[in-house]
Amino acid sequence: MGEETNMILHEIVKRRSGRAFSQKPISDEMLGSILQAGRRAPSCANTQAWNFIVLKSPDVLEKAHEALSRGNAWGKRAPIMVIVAAKENAGCGAHGLPYFMMDIGLATENILLQSVHLGLMAHPTAGWDEERLKEITGIPEEYRIGTVIFIGYEDDLDKLDERTKEKEKMGFSRKPLSEIVHLDKW
Numbered sequence: 001m002g003e004e005t006n007m008i009l010h011e012i013v014k015r016r017s018g019r020a021f022s023q024k025p026i027s028d029e030m031l032g033s034i035l036q037a038g039r040r041a042p043s044c045a046n047t048q049a050w051n052f053i054v055l056k057s058p059d060v061l062e063k064a065h066e067a068l069s070r071g072n073a074w075g076k077r078a079p080i081m082v083i084v085a086a087k088e089n090a091g092c093g094a095h096g097l098p099y100f101m102m103d104i105g106l107a108t109e110n111i112l113l114q115s116v117h118l119g120l121m122a123h124p125t126a127g128w129d130e131e132r133l134k135e136i137t138g139i140p141e142e143y144r145i146g147t148v149i150f151i152g153y154e155d156d157l158d159k160l161d162e163r164t165k166e167k168e169k170m171g172f173s174r175k176p177l178s179e180i181v182h183l184d185k186w
């Protein structure tokens with residue numbers, strides 16, 4: 001089966017969840033194309049359950065930073081936070097599965113790949129206080145936050161504290177295809 005070198009998009013290979021963000025702002029044009037990429041994602045029966053709450057004003061970001069977990073303090077340097085939220089019943093109803101999370105996930109990957117395409121870094125997270133983030137941003141009670149994506153230019157690793165720097169050095173590993181692919185039968 002296909003090697004990574006044959007990957008159709010180099011963005012797929014280049015993407016990684018980095019933490020050393022520069023505070024350099026992102027142009028509105030770039031941000032617009034990132035959000036367009038998100039909205040292009042497929043969704044079951046075209047439900048498009050996703051909502052993108054974009055935080056970029058310094059005072060709003062500062063408030064939102066209070067909701068981050070300690071382990072995600074690196075996110076405070078990123079100039080953009082995109083909260084991806086959906087109503088739990090807004091996805092398609094097939095199989096009784098929570099398809100709103102599928103919509104969120106697919107839109108998120110598009111956002112990550114378009115960010116990489118523009119030379120940016122984008123990091124999805126789950127480490128934050130959902131209620132606090134909803135309070136700060138006014139997201140209605142019936143919506144769930146699926147992820148918060150930090151987006152920005154990459155900076156030197158030296159800007160990170162030692163613990164976060166160590167996490168960066170760990171890199172990533174993936175299960176081999178032999179463990180996860182079931183050809184013709186399980």
Ligand SMILES: Cc1cc2nc3c(=O)[nH]c(=O)nc-3n(C[C@H](O)[C@H](O)[C@H](O)COP(=O)(O)O)c2cc1C
Pocket residue numbers: 015016017018071072124125126127128147171172
């Ligand atoms: C739903 C989701 C939640 C995540 N939450 C966090 C998080 O809270 N903090 C963090 O540092 N990374 C988080 N990550 C990033 C993962 O740790 C990362 O994707 C994984 O280790 C693989 O590394 P890579 O993205 O660099 O390939 C999250 C990723 C996903 C998809």
